[in-house]
Amino acid sequence: MTAEATQSDDIPSATAGQQRYTAIAIALHWAIALLIIGMIAVGWIMEAMPGGPGSPKIAIIQIHKAVGITILMLTIARIIWRVMNPPPAEPPMPKWQSLLASSVHILLYVLMVAMPLTGWIMASAEIDQHDTRYFGTFEMNVPGIPGLPAETREGMADGFEQVHSNLAWVIIGLLVLHVAGAVKHQFIDKDGLLARMAPGLFGRTAGPVDDGQGGIWAFGAAALIFAAIAGVSLSAPSAGTAPTTPAAEESQTPVSNAPAWTVDYEKSAILFRSGYMGQPFEGRFSKWTAQIQLDAAAPANPDKPIDGYIRVVIPMSSAQTGEPYYDENVGQGDWFDVAKHPEAVFEVTGGVFKDSDTQYEATGILKLKGVDHLVRLPFTLKIDGQTATAHGETTLKRLALGVGAETLTEAKGDAEYVQDDVLVVIDIVATRQ
Ligand code: HEM
Ligand code: HEM
Incomplete structure (x- = not known):
């Protein structure tokens, strides 16, 4: 028409x-x-x-x-x-x-x-x-x-x-x-x-x-x-959730065939260091468990990961700073929200890079407050007979991890209240099983 x-x-x-x-x-x-x-x-x-x-x-x-x-x-x-x-x-x-x-x-x-x-x-x-x-x-x-x-x-x-x-x-x-x-x-x-x-x-x-x-x-x-x-x-799985290996999630069956290591918790520690109003402070997680498998005897190769699997579970209520005021707040909703998310989990499923005889790097997913974050953890590892001593440090940005953002708002956006950078220091002593 x-x-x-x-x-x-x-x-x-x-x-x-x-x-x-x-x-x-x-x-x-x-x-x-x-x-x-x-x-x-x-x-x-x-x-x-x-x-x-x-x-x-x-x-x-x-x-x-x-x-x-x-x-x-x-x-x-x-x-x-x-x-x-x-x-x-x-x-x-x-x-x-x-x-x-x-x-x-x-x-x-x-x-x-x-x-x-x-x-x-x-x-x-x-x-x-x-x-x-x-x-x-x-x-x-x-x-x-x-x-x-x-x-x-x-x-x-x-x-x-x-x-x-x-x-x-x-x-x-x-x-x-x-x-x-x-x-x-x-x-x-x-x-x-x-x-x-x-x-x-x-x-x-x-x-x-x-x-x-x-x-x-x-x-x-x-x-x-x-x-x-x-x-x-x-x-499908949520976009915020990286795929976790079902075997590791469901039955705790290791996804790797590498030798397993038993952590000596007495000699090991997970610390975090940050600053409050410009003053440095240090805290630690008093409770955590780690499942570690690593083929540390494999030759170093910066291009190809060696066989390994790491899973660290941290009950967030175990965070201690030695300062009662912080300890009271740190489990609260806006910080770690312990009531809703009692645990943080760091899991490395893709093997571990061995850059040299003592220098390693693990990249894994840190699940914190229900959200997954990709975290790289470089660490040194020294083997003495059956005992391995590892030391790793990584800096996390707590605001990007959704930790303590609201508290800052109450403090009228005073970003110096608690420093954004949090250095996580991991010291682990373990023996080969
Ligand atoms: C992001 C913004 C715009 C997009 C993506 C867009 C896209 C298009 C496309 C794809 C056609 C072809 C229609 C067809 O024959 O299949 C078209 C036609 C036309 N557009 Fe836009 N357009 C935009 C903004 C504008 C604006 C701001 C004007 C105003 C000047 C305009 C005027 C026209 C006119 C007059 C035609 C008809 C052309 C014809 O008769 O052959 N467009 N536009
Ligand atoms: C016609 C549709 C769209 C237009 C014209 C558009 C345009 C833009 C522009 C101009 C930017 C800023 C880029 C820059 O300067 O870096 C931007 C950023 C962004 N867009 Fe779009 N966008 C469109 C659709 C979408 C869709 C469908 C999504 C997701 C579902 C999306 C997600 C984003 C995100 C997440 C950013 C921020 C990037 C960042 O993380 O920094 N956009 N978009």
Whole structure:
């Protein structure tokens, strides 16, 4: 059906004669355009925002992620609608212009998919960040990613963050060309092109070729994809949880065949050192258990890990600083939240790097307050007969681990209250079993 064009004196005939896009194409074009422009602005603002206590940064990132996933679903609907409903014939223009316009349109479609997808892959791969929840409801991750090994996910998150950030510039470049083209056509060529996408605002047009068909398919497919991914995410492990080896989790059966070591707890210690108002303080965990297997006799090789498995379980209520005031607070909600998360677990499943005869490095997952963090622990190890003496140190950022953030807010953001850096010192003496 071709709608009748009503001509009036103040509208150039070309404008009035142009057929416009279907209402659905127009609505999707502007909804997605506004959302994308808003997302770029918000993306940059949140990047520049300081994180930490009291900052709305995390809440804004969560909104950014949920709106981004929505854009992706709308884009899927739009592409299907576009395939089922070709746009009206374009106004006469030189071939190069028509080619340029089509190329920019295709690239814009590619970017409308790539931009949210790269962000979503990054967010699903991130281990330390907060789960991607759809507007605070259920978790939504790109299927398959939360199940990947922690190191692969870390690399993916870094790589895709770069791509996500760079693509914003690509989309801006395309948008400049796109808007320049639309404005040129509308105001220089006066061929009513802008009116095809914004009827009413830039002059009258003829109606669309027809009202279009396939809305059920376009929106139905997008809704189905959304539901399928939500379903997979709900049944898969959380993005914040790196995959733990089921054998190690369930039955405590070692995942390694390396010799086991029995820890002498009398001679071993896990200490933490930090600062309070500029004054250093030291604490220790009075209770913990460690399951250690390590093929310490294997030759050193910085490129390939030696066989090993480490699992340290620390009851958080055993943290002691020797200072009653700290000890009273340290188990509280905002610090270690002992009531909800009684234990912290550090587990190394991927073997241990032996860089030299005495220098080792273990990379594992520290599960603290229900969230997994990738932690590298370099340590020295000396073997004397059947006895091994290990010393390792690693600096953790307690705010990044979600420890004591609220307390800082109460203290009006005084970051010197308790220093962010916490040095964890591990001394272990063990005998070969
Ligand atoms: C991020 C923002 C935007 C994106 C991703 C975007 C994307 C697109 C795409 C993919 C098309 C091709 C539709 C098709 O034929 O399949 C299109 C058409 C169009 N866009 Fe945009 N657009 C954006 C912003 C804008 C803005 C700000 C304007 C205003 C100047 C505009 C004006 C138009 C016009 C007039 C058309 C129709 C062109 C024609 O009739 O051939 N767009 N847009
Ligand atoms: C069309 C959709 C999107 C646009 C235009 C967009 C744009 C941006 C921009 C411009 C930034 C700042 C980049 C920088 O300067 O480094 C950003 C950051 C970010 N985006 Fe998106 N984004 C989109 C979709 C998504 C989606 C779907 C997700 C996740 C589900 C996401 C997750 C993130 C995250 C987590 C950051 C912060 C990166 C960081 O950790 O520093 N984005 N986004």
